[in-house]
Amino acid sequence: MTSVVPGGTSQQAVEATTDAQGGGRGHLALKKVLGPAHIWGLGVGIVLVGEYMGWNFSVQKGGMFGALIAAWVVGVLYTCVAMIDSEVTSTVAAAGGQYTQAKHMIGPLMAFNVGLFLVLEYTMLAAADANVMSYLVSTIANHLGYTGDVNQYAFIILAVMVLAFLNYRGVLATLSINLVITAIAALAIVVLFVATQGWSTDAQLHFQGLVSYHANALPYGWLGVLAAFQFGMWYYLGIEGTCQAAEECRSAARSIPLGTMTGIITLLIAAVLTWYVCAGSLPWQYLGVSITPLFDTALVNAGGAVAGLLAVGTVFATLASANGCINDASRAWFSMGRDNYLPSWFGAIHPRYRTPFRAILFLVPVAIAFAILPVLLNKPELLATVITFSILSALLMYSFMVPNMFRFRKLWPIGVLHRGYTHPLHPLPAITLAVIAALVLFATFLGYGTTLVTLVIFYPLASIWFVLFRYKYVRRGKQFSMPWPRPKGY
Amino acid sequence: MIVHVAEYLAWAISALLAVWMLYDAVKVSREHSEESLTTSVEGTDELLSSPVAERLLDPKEEGA
Numbered sequence: 001m002t003s004v005v006p007g008g009t010s011q012q013a014v015e016a017t018t019d020a021q022g023g024g025r026g027h028l029a030l031k032k033v034l035g036p037a038h039i040w041g042l043g044v045g046i047v048l049v050g051e052y053m054g055w056n057f058s059v060q061k062g063g064m065f066g067a068l069i070a071a072w073v074v075g076v077l078y079t080c081v082a083m084i085d086s087e088v089t090s091t092v093a094a095a096g097g098q099y100t101q102a103k104h105m106i107g108p109l110m111a112f113n114v115g116l117f118l119v120l121e122y123t124m125l126a127a128a129d130a131n132v133m134s135y136l137v138s139t140i141a142n143h144l145g146y147t148g149d150v151n152q153y154a155f156i157i158l159a160v161m162v163l164a165f166l167n168y169r170g171v172l173a174t175l176s177i178n179l180v181i182t183a184i185a186a187l188a189i190v191v192l193f194v195a196t197q198g199w200s201t202d203a204q205l206h207f208q209g210l211v212s213y214h215a216n217a218l219p220y221g222w223l224g225v226l227a228a229f230q231f232g233m234w235y236y237l238g239i240e241g242t243c244q245a246a247e248e249c250r251s252a253a254r255s256i257p258l259g260t261m262t263g264i265i266t267l268l269i270a271a272v273l274t275w276y277v278c279a280g281s282l283p284w285q286y287l288g289v290s291i292t293p294l295f296d297t298a299l300v301n302a303g304g305a306v307a308g309l310l311a312v313g314t315v316f317a318t319l320a321s322a323n324g325c326i327n328d329a330s331r332a333w334f335s336m337g338r339d340n341y342l343p344s345w346f347g348a349i350h351p352r353y354r355t356p357f358r359a360i361l362f363l364v365p366v367a368i369a370f371a372i373l374p375v376l377l378n379k380p381e382l383l384a385t386v387i388t389f390s391i392l393s394a395l396l397m398y399s400f401m402v403p404n405m406f407r408f409r410k411l412w413p414i415g416v417l418h419r420g421y422t423h424p425l426h427p428l429p430a431i432t433l434a435v436i437a438a439l440v441l442f443a444t445f446l447g448y449g450t451t452l453v454t455l456v457i458f459y460p461l462a463s464i465w466f467v468l469f470r471y472k473y474v475r476r477g478k479q480f481s482m483p484w485p486r487p488k489g490y
Numbered sequence: 491m492i493v494h495v496a497e498y499l500a501w502a503i504s505a506l507l508a509v510w511m512l513y514d515a516v517k518v519s520r521e522h523s524e525e526s527l528t529t530s531v532e533g534t535d536e537l538l539s540s541p542v543a544e545r546l547l548d549p550k551e552e553g554a
Contacts, residue, residue, distance in 0.1 A: 029530050146493050165511060347528045361511060482532050
């Protein structure tokens with residue numbers, strides 16, 4: 001055990017090179033301190049803000065039943081994502097998640113693109129969360145009687161800086177806080193269900209009037225249902241972020257499948273509960289455009305204390321999402337730097353806090369820039385474009401997961417590689433994922449064709465840059481350091 | 491009034507955190523060599539200590 005931290009204290013040096021804690025073999029490593037609960041908090045934390053706001057735009061597109069069908073169909077998509085990720089990542093104890101999977105299973109160009117999908121997905125989502133956070137501060141100030149304009153820049157930047165600071169100082173505190181605030185936000189939805197006596201359709205929920213007629217349930221027919229898929233993504237977008245923490249788990253083989261699968265179960269329940277209480281409380285014409293549908297439902301149907309809890313839940317869910325996104329985007333960026341897909345400068349680890357500190361710092365101004373853009377240009381609708389960038393990047397990544405899964409099972413069949421979790425019914429989940437991802441991609445094209453075209457131009461240009469200027473730096477042998485057996489057929 | 495104070499506080503806290511993180515990042519980069527900061531490799535997890543991994547770690551089997 002030798003020191004690799006010349007300027008650090010001996011304690012730090014020992015800590016940084018301890019086999020049990022850091023991966024050993026004289027390497028400065030990310031801290032292995034996370035358990036399944038942290039992984040649950042990370043995955044659900046990124047997503048849950050979508051239950052508090054965003055999912056309801058699917059009601060605007062497809063009506064009440066359109067939103068429910070979207071919740072189910074997109075729920076199947078994400079269940080497949082969670083199953084596939086749980087299996088593959090339970091063998092890949094490395095930061096970078098799907099980027100690392102692509103590196104091992106397909107090749108450098110695919111890995112570079114998947115890494116960019118990840119960074120864009122999470123950075124854009126963090127930016128949107130910070131923007132929403134400032135909106136919430138304004139709303140709370142107005143509810144407290146303030147009539148002037150709140151300086152949104154101040155609170156957007158504060159949200160990003162505080163969360164970046166947390167991430168900079170250490171992953172354990174960051175994700176422990178995420179776990180607590182996510183649990184409170186999730187519990188608030190259950191409290192709302194109880195407060196509205198959701199088990200009784202004769203009490204406070206009025207499905208007969210609000211949902212049952214065709215004009216409310218499916219106002220735009222099946223085309224509306226298809227269009228609703230795009231916003232159905234909000235119920236679950238980001239659960240795959242659990243994979244980014246694999247290198248920091250005490251046991252990735254145990255924590256990733258447990259945290260991810262319990263996470264998707266939580267989200268499926270939360271999605272249906274959210275739809276149920278909101279659909280039984282608000283007319284679809286209002287629900288489809290509401291900014292904070294759960295809070296509005298609490299105001300209409302549950303009253304003071306519960307509405308207060310939902311307000312807290314909205315703030316917590318937004319913070320947890322931004323926090324998890326900063327965590328995940330920085331891990332993806334760090335991993336790409338470590339393998340020289342980006343300048344290796346980004347692959348540095350803080351010797352004391354054991355976090356990818358340069359990657360975290362680099363992404364702070366990027367997140368702030370995209371968060372303040374809608375305010376700066378006075379175009380609130382740009383927020384939807386920022387979010388769509390995130391959704392489309394995620395969809396492109398899910399599309400990659402399909403061939404990735406087939407190759408994984410082909411190159412390392414069951415029994416050849418130790419898996420913490422083996423998903424059932426292969427190749428059904430991969431095929432289902434491909435079909436639904438294509439449907440959602442088409443639905444998103446209907447709503448945001450220009451954004452999709454922008455991304456379709458951006459990624460090939462980035463790929464050309466990678467091939468011409470970065471590929472020569474990729475250490476083809478050094479980037480594979482896990483003790484895997486030779487792939488079948490090689 | 492309270493909102494204005496909150497805004498000033500938000501700016502002050504943000505500036506403080508930004509300066510601290512930049513200061514710390516520069517300090518760490520000066521005190522430690524680039525080689526030492528970028529030595530991390532992909533994790534290996536408890537797979538290293540499992541019977542399966544022991545077989546995998548056999549040099550004859552390694553090579554992925």
